[in-house]
Amino acid sequence: MHSEFIVEMNQQNFQQILQGSMNTPVVVYFWAPMSQESADLVPQMQQLAQQYAGAFTLALLNCEQEQQIAAQFGIQALPTIALFDQGQAVDGLGGPQPIAAIEAMLQKHLPSQDELNLQKALALMSEQQYSEALTLLNGLEQELQDKGEVKLAKADCLLATAQFSDAEALLAHIPLEYQDNYYKGLIAKLELHAQASNSPEIQGLESQLANDSSNAKVANELALQYHAVNRSDEALEVLWSFIAKDLGVLDGELRKTFMDVLSALGQENLTAKQYRRQLYSILY
Known part of the structure; x- marks a missing residue:
């Protein structure tokens, strides 16, 4: 298996490899073809x-x-x-070992898989790959997700992927000690979105729908306007209030708009997932 993380040690490079442990820990695996047990473990290592x-x-x-x-x-x-x-042997195991014992030894000295995923997510964010970063952050253990710095990173990703209501909910529960300039910057983005997404046209449609709550045409237009300014959660809520009662309302136009919004939000959006489940429950 060729990999940047795996090297064959020999007389020419072993000093250089051990010197590399000053930057990144090195696990040396001593084995031989004549020792079947040691050879069998090479792929697992x-x-x-x-x-x-x-x-x-x-x-x-x-x-x-x-x-x-x-x-x-x-x-x-x-x-x-x-x-x-750091150039020194800090731990080791001798004789045949189950891979679990080796993993346990490494866990004492190396970051956990969750910590590695967090580092990877932050690196993805620096490359503006927010959707991929959010998937990694959502997969972390709950204890790690509850940390202030992880909540801020998630809120950043949610804002960047136009999941504004989820971001707002998350930012409402940031501990005081994490309400720093990063937090204030995210709050400012949220406020800018709120200002930009509340046009007189939207306010007029909201008023019309409030006065005539059964007007599907107005509801559809309002949902399209919401979606256009990244208020997609509200768009889905308005549309669902109609199609939950009648999938064919307005000759299926509201259902089409609903499906278009779901499609635009993608497979990983949590609100979209919830509405997909609700739609499937009445379809099947």
């Missing part, structure tokens, strides 16, 4: 390195080919696993 995605470098050392290095390390049993950090 490679898979583990891929999962950690750069949190450590896996250095594979074939002890049959590199007997001098194995002797330098005083290897007594295969496989042997040694974890180097």
Whole structure:
């Protein structure tokens, strides 16, 4: 398996690899083809390195080919696993091990998968890939999602993907100590959206619908206007109040608008998911 996280250690590069542990931890895996147990574990070690995605470098050392290095390390049993950090051996395991034992050792020294996903999400946000970042943030353990800095990152992604009501709900519960300039900037974006999305035309349609709550044509026009200014949650709410009672209202025009809004929001939008479920429940 070729990967930037996996290297073959040999006489020429082993000093350089260990020096690399000053920046990124290195796991040296001592194995040999003659030791079936150590050879069998190589693919699992490679898979583990891929999962950690750069949190450590896996250095594979074939002890049959590199007997001098194995002797330098005083290897007594295969496989042997040694974890180097800051140029020093900080932990290790000797003899056949289940992969779970190796994972447990790594967890003592390396970031958790959730912490790695959080770092990856923040990196995606810096590249303006907000939808992908939001998917990662939503997959974190609840304990991590409840942290102020993660809530702010999620709110940022929600604003960038036009999920304004969800962003507003999240920003309403930010602890005081996290109400910094980043928070204030997000609040300002939310307020700008609120101002821009409340045009006289929308206000007029809202007033008409309030006076004639059964007017499907006005409801459809209001929903289209809402959607145009990224108030899609409200668009869906207005449309659903009609099509939940009659899917064919206005010759199916409201249902079409409803489906168009769902489609524009995409598969990962939480509100869209909820309305899709509700639609399927009356369709089937």
